[in-house]
Amino acid sequence: MSLFPIFLKLTGRPCIVIGAGHLAESKIESLQAASASITVIAPQASQHILDWAASSEIQYHPRPYQQGDLAGNFLVVAATNDPAVNRAVFAEATEKGVLCNAVDDPPFCDFYFPSVVRRGDLQIAISTAGASPALAQQLRKDLNTQLPLDLGDWLTNLGNLRREVVAAEPLNESRRLLLHQLAQREVCGYDQCPSRQLAREHARTNPIQLEKKS
Ligand SMILES: C[C@@]1(CC(=O)O)C2=NC(=C\c3[nH]c(c(CCC(=O)O)c3CC(=O)O)Cc3[nH]c(c(CC(=O)O)c3CCC(=O)O)/C=C3\N/C(=C\2)[C@@H](CCC(=O)O)[C@]3(C)CC(=O)O)/[C@H]1CCC(=O)O
Numbered sequence: 001m002s003l004f005p006i007f008l009k010l011t012g013r014p015c016i017v018i019g020a021g022h023l024a025e026s027k028i029e030s031l032q033a034a035s036a037s038i039t040v041i042a043p044q045a046s047q048h049i050l051d052w053a054a055s056s057e058i059q060y061h062p063r064p065y066q067q068g069d070l071a072g073n074f075l076v077v078a079a080t081n082d083p084a085v086n087r088a089v090f091a092e093a094t095e096k097g098v099l100c101n102a103v104d105d106p107p108f109c110d111f112y113f114p115s116v117v118r119r120g121d122l123q124i125a126i127s128t129a130g131a132s133p134a135l136a137q138q139l140r141k142d143l144n145t146q147l148p149l150d151l152g153d154w155l156t157n158l159g160n161l162r163r164e165v166v167a168a169e170p171l172n173e174s175r176r177l178l179l180h181q182l183a184q185r186e187v188c189g190y191d192q193c194p195s196r197q198l199a200r201e202h203a204r205t206n207p208i209q210l211e212k213k214s
């Protein structure tokens with residue numbers, strides 16, 4: 001199966017989770033990491049989920065799912081221990097055009113959760129299209145041991161530096177080459193670091209030429 005890999009912006013978007021056990025908990029954590037606006041519906045909830053509700057990190061409604069709950073949501077995770085309920089959620093999601101993941105139930109998923117390695121804003125998401133979640137997990141662990149821990153901080157600096165370069169220079173071949181050069185440099189966490197100086201020198205000797213509009 002050929003899946004389409006994308007990184008969604010979920011900040012403030014209404015997302016709903018039906019079920020509030022251990023599987024729901026891990027999906028809620030993923031949605032929280034993306035700053036989604038999360039509602040949870042389930043008669044019983046794990047202690048973590050109750051704590052998040054108490055601190056208003058999520059909205060929790062202690063009752064069973066009912067038809068109509070998905071209205072206005074961008075995506076839904078069906079994570080109950082009752083396959084019939086998860087499938088009813090998928091049916092409503094399909095009818096309303098809401099993206100659905102029925103946990104561990106591929107025919108009732110519009111999207112799958114990937115295995116993710118994170119370093120700050122850097123994310124590597126792994127999918128096997130459901131062929132072997134255990135392999136996705138294993139690859140995550142392998143990559144996790146290989147990627148430096150300070151990669152996220154370095155990326156933050158690189159991003160700031162790139163913004164400076166982009167603000168100072170128009171889009172041209174030399175800017176593109178410079179940005180590739182900077183992306184290969186060693187950790188750059190201080191003002192006098194070589195890549196920062198390189199960028200400033202480049203901007204100084206290559207002032208912006210206003211391009212004529214044809
Ligand atoms: C990546 C990860 C993310 C997450 O869950 O957030 C994830 N599963 C993880 C772990 C894991 N899941 C399972 C095992 C036991 C070993 C094994 O079966 O291999 C392990 C490993 C373990 O925990 O030991 C059981 C399992 N999973 C699915 C089925 C149903 C089926 O295959 O039909 C069954 C059998 C259930 C049963 O028999 O009852 C289905 C799905 N699981 C997916 C995602 C989607 C496809 C991902 C992909 O593209 O590969 C998909 C299709 C739908 C979905 O749920 O999104 C997370 C690793 C996170 C991490 O640690 O990094």
Ligand SMILES: NC(=O)c1ccc[n+]([C@@H]2O[C@H](COP(=O)([O-])OP(=O)(O)OC[C@H]3O[C@@H](n4cnc5c(N)ncnc54)[C@H](O)[C@@H]3O)[C@@H](O)[C@H]2O)c1
Pocket residue numbers: 018019020021022023024041042043044045046063064065079080081082085103104
């Ligand atoms: N935990 C695992 O590692 C694992 C692995 C593979 C598959 N599963 C399966 O995934 C499912 C969920 O796992 P879990 O560990 O999170 O289960 P769980 O028993 O901890 O939680 C189930 C949740 O579903 C809710 N629920 C039940 N009926 C509902 C309804 N009508 N409307 C809304 N919510 C409802 C319950 O209140 C509870 O919050 C189970 O079927 C389990 O067999 C679990």
